[in-house]
Amino acid sequence: MADVGEFALIALIRERLGVTSGLIIGPGDDAAEIPAPGGSLLISSDLLVEGRHFRRDWSSAEDVGRKAAAANLSDINAMGGTATALTVSLGLPGDLGVDWVMQLADGLAAECAVVGAEIAGGDVTASDAIVIAISAVGHASRAVRRDTAAAGDAIAFAGNLGLAGAGFATLSRGFRSPRAVVDAHRVPTPPYTAGPQAAAAGATALIDVSDGLLADLGHIARGSGVVVDLDSSAFPISEWVVTVADALGSEPLRYILTGGDDYALVGSFDGDIPEGWTRIGIARHPELGEEPGVLVDGAPYEGAQGHQHFR
Amino acid sequence: MADVGEFALIALIRERLGVTSGLIIGPGDDAAEIPAPGGSLLISSDLLVEGRHFRRDWSSAEDVGRKAAAANLSDINAMGGTATALTVSLGLPGDLGVDWVMQLADGLAAECAVVGAEIAGGDVTASDAIVIAISAVGHASRAVRRDTAAAGDAIAFAGNLGLAGAGFATLSRGFRSPRAVVDAHRVPTPPYTAGPQAAAAGATALIDVSDGLLADLGHIARGSGVVVDLDSSAFPISEWVVTVADALGSEPLRYILTGGDDYALVGSFDGDIPEGWTRIGIARHPELGEEPGVLVDGAPYEGAQGHQHFR
Numbered sequence: 001m002a003d004v005g006e007f008a009l010i011a012l013i014r015e016r017l018g019v020t021s022g023l024i025i026g027p028g029d030d031a032a033e034i035p036a037p038g039g040s041l042l043i044s045s046d047l048l049v050e051g052r053h054f055r056r057d058w059s060s061a062e063d064v065g066r067k068a069a070a071a072n073l074s075d076i077n078a079m080g081g082t083a084t085a086l087t088v089s090l091g092l093p094g095d096l097g098v099d100w101v102m103q104l105a106d107g108l109a110a111e112c113a114v115v116g117a118e119i120a121g122g123d124v125t126a127s128d129a130i131v132i133a134i135s136a137v138g139h140a141s142r143a144v145r146r147d148t149a150a151a152g153d154a155i156a157f158a159g160n161l162g163l164a165g166a167g168f169a170t171l172s173r174g175f176r177s178p179r180a181v182v183d184a185h186r187v188p189t190p191p192y193t194a195g196p197q198a199a200a201a202g203a204t205a206l207i208d209v210s211d212g213l214l215a216d217l218g219h220i221a222r223g224s225g226v227v228v229d230l231d232s233s234a235f236p237i238s239e240w241v242v243t244v245a246d247a248l249g250s251e252p253l254r255y256i257l258t259g260g261d262d263y264a265l266v267g268s269f270d271g272d273i274p275e276g277w278t279r280i281g282i283a284r285h286p287e288l289g290e291e292p293g294v295l296v297d298g299a300p301y302e303g304a305q306g307h308q309h310f311r
Numbered sequence: 312m313a314d315v316g317e318f319a320l321i322a323l324i325r326e327r328l329g330v331t332s333g334l335i336i337g338p339g340d341d342a343a344e345i346p347a348p349g350g351s352l353l354i355s356s357d358l359l360v361e362g363r364h365f366r367r368d369w370s371s372a373e374d375v376g377r378k379a380a381a382a383n384l385s386d387i388n389a390m391g392g393t394a395t396a397l398t399v400s401l402g403l404p405g406d407l408g409v410d411w412v413m414q415l416a417d418g419l420a421a422e423c424a425v426v427g428a429e430i431a432g433g434d435v436t437a438s439d440a441i442v443i444a445i446s447a448v449g450h451a452s453r454a455v456r457r458d459t460a461a462a463g464d465a466i467a468f469a470g471n472l473g474l475a476g477a478g479f480a481t482l483s484r485g486f487r488s489p490r491a492v493v494d495a496h497r498v499p500t501p502p503y504t505a506g507p508q509a510a511a512a513g514a515t516a517l518i519d520v521s522d523g524l525l526a527d528l529g530h531i532a533r534g535s536g537v538v539v540d541l542d543s544s545a546f547p548i549s550e551w552v553v554t555v556a557d558a559l560g561s562e563p564l565r566y567i568l569t570g571g572d573d574y575a576l577v578g579s580f581d582g583d584i585p586e587g588w589t590r591i592g593i594a595r596h597p598e599l600g601e602e603p604g605v606l607v608d609g610a611p612y613e614g615a616q617g618h619q620h621f622r
Contacts, residue, residue, distance in 0.1 A: 001403050001404070001405055001406070001407045001408065001409055001412065001437075002405030002406065002437070004409055006435050006436065006437075009403075009409065009412065009435050010435050012409065012412075012413065013412065013413070013416050013435070016413050016416045016417065016420075017416055017419075017420050017430050018420070020429045020430070020431070022395070022396075022427070022428075022429045023396065023429050023431055026429075026431065026432075027430070027431060027432040027433070028432075029432075031432070032396065032398070032431035032432045034395055034396045034429070034431055034448065035395070036347060036349070036350065036352060036395070036450060037349060037350045037450055038347070038348060038349015038350045039347065039348045039349045039350075041347060041352050041448065043396065043398055043431055043432065043446070043448055044398070044432060045398035045399075045400045045432060045433050045434055045444070045446055046400065046434050047400035047401070047402055047433075047434045047435075047436050047442065047444055048436075049402055049436055049437070049438045049442075052436060052437060052438075053436070084333070084345055084346070084347070085333075085334065085343065085345045085354065087343070087354055087355070087356035087446055088356075089356045089357065089358035089444050090358070091358055091360055091442060092312050092320075093312070094312055094313030095312070095313065096312045097312065098312055098315055098320065098323065101312065101320065101323075101324065102323065102324070102327050105324050105327045105328055106327065108328075109327075109328050109329070116333070117333075118331045118333045118334050118337075118345070119328050119331065119338070120331065120334055120337065120338060120343035120345055120354055121337075121338040121339075121340075121342070121343045121354065121355060121356060122338070122356050122358075123356055123357050123358045124317050124320055124321050124324070124358075125317065125358050125359075125360055125363060125364070126312075126313070126317075126360070126363060127360045127363075127440065127442065128439060128440060129438065129439060129440075131358065131360075131402060131438065131442050131444075133356070133358055133400050133442075133444030135354070135356055135398055135446035137345065137352065137354055137448065139347060139348055
């Protein structure tokens with residue numbers, strides 16, 4: 001399984017499971033859309049494991065709870081929907097303090113309160129490492145897929161890009177400041193109203209940036225069969241990202257293009273771009289012999305792999 | 312956390328999270344009922360950890376998948392509903408073979424096919440032990456709670472009782488037969504149509520038997536403030552349960568009353584009991600100084616703790 005890798009294994013599982021004709025939007029998007037009496041529902045699930053997705057020495061329990069909830073609420077946002085509830089199942093080591101779990105619950109509740117979602121249930125069991133399994137459900141008046149961008153569409157984003165990635169780089173080097181980037185890594189602030197806003201504005205495709213802009217926009221590009229060409233001069237660059245890049249000998253654009261965990265939204269629009277969104281590029285047909293994908297200023301971006309988690 | 316125990320910790324978390332006024336049925340039932348445009352949805356989540364909830368030397372990957380799906384589909388059944396989809400998140404050790412995961416997927420899909428549910432998505436990540444986190448969603452025309460039985464209601468069940476418990480006892484002693492009980496432990500066969508049937512017949516309370524009849528019926532009794540008195544002569548007793556009880560020096564009734572993992576349904580009815588259900592007792596008001604709970608032939612059942620998992 002280690003040889004295969006997560007993405008390939010997910011593809012194998014999906015192939016093994018076969019057709020999902022009972023679903024409106026099946027596995028592979030930010031959330032699935034399931035028919036329901038009187039409409040449909042959106043559902044998305046994540047599994048977080050200590051050491052891989054969070055570290056107790058980097059983040060407080062409350063921060064871990066806020067981020068875990070945010071990641072799942074963001075998946076509903078990324079369909080153009082609004083989340084109504086989470087379920088949270090916890091695997092907990094026997095020597096973990098009850099306080100830690102209570103503060104985790106505080107963080108989960110605080111993040112849910114931002115969007116008005118409830119924690120509807122879950123499960124608790126013993127396990128060797130801390131495991132947090134979350135499912136988010138919600139609804140969209142129009143669910144926006146990730147594989148439906150078209151040539152000629154404008155590409156735009158809403159939310160933060162690069163802050164959490166700069167925070168991850170900062171923490172990885174053993175530093176604890178600047179706080180703006182470290183806090184952004186610990187507790188992201190997804191643009192929760194931007195998803196429904198984009199859906200209402202007629203977005204043609206939508207995804208959230210969890211693994212890095214190039215990686216996630218790559219899903220839109222390859223899924224839609226288009227080339228996305230980004231204009232590097234279009235990105236607003238936070239002074240904090242510049243500070244970190246200077247200190248660590250990197251470039252601000254690298255954090256913006258490849259940093260994960262900010263949970264910005266990026267989408268394609270065939271009409272006006274909604275207020276608060278920033279236009280950063282355009283989708284076009286691939287040229288003869290060209291593969292769908294993402295370019296920056298007309299060329300592939302070097303070292304454009306996605307966000308690396310802890311291992 | 313080990314000192315507190317799962318049930319107490321869940322109670323602490325629920326208290327910490329506070330009111331869930333946005334839910335129709337909140338945490339603590341088999342599934343939560345969440346308002347949705349045009350109706351409501353049911354959602355339930357489970358977390359299974361290798362060694363605690365399943366053993367690879369006892370069960371094939373396909374069996375583990377079938378049982379994991381069954382446990383969650385059963386939660387929707389236990390609300391009087393029908394499941395439409397599962398999400399499945401997997402934590403997998405790096406040295407686990409891809410074949411095992413494919414056969415797990417086969418089992419999940421096979422069990423979903425029994426009720427016509429789809430696997431809508433999930434997540435895959437690396438972890439030291441195998442972790443399976445499942446959420447089930449579904450719908451009920453009338454969701455039946457577990458805490459709404461009334462004095463005078465008849466108590467009845469549908470499905471198997473004791474088979475899986477006898478199978479667990481058999482496997483625990485190192486035996487691999489009789490197959491009927493071992494298979495029942497490995498792959499339960501929940502009565503998936505009995506939940507909606509009970510809801511339509513006006514069941515006043517409903518729960519599935521995952522931890523043992525006395526334990527789960529205890530949730531109905533205490534939640535509803537009634538005493539449930541069971542008639543031990545009313546239970547059909549499988550010849551296989553008798554065989555195992557004889558061989559292991561136990562009593563058939565013990566498996567029926569305390570064995571878990573059969574995913575039978577038990578409920579209360581203030582009118583006729585539906586076809587295929589067996590009447591096993593009655594609910595009454597507690598007498599002066601008596602606590603709500605479950606009696607067998609008018610007396611507490613000795614050693615009436617619920618089903619013990621592997622540790």
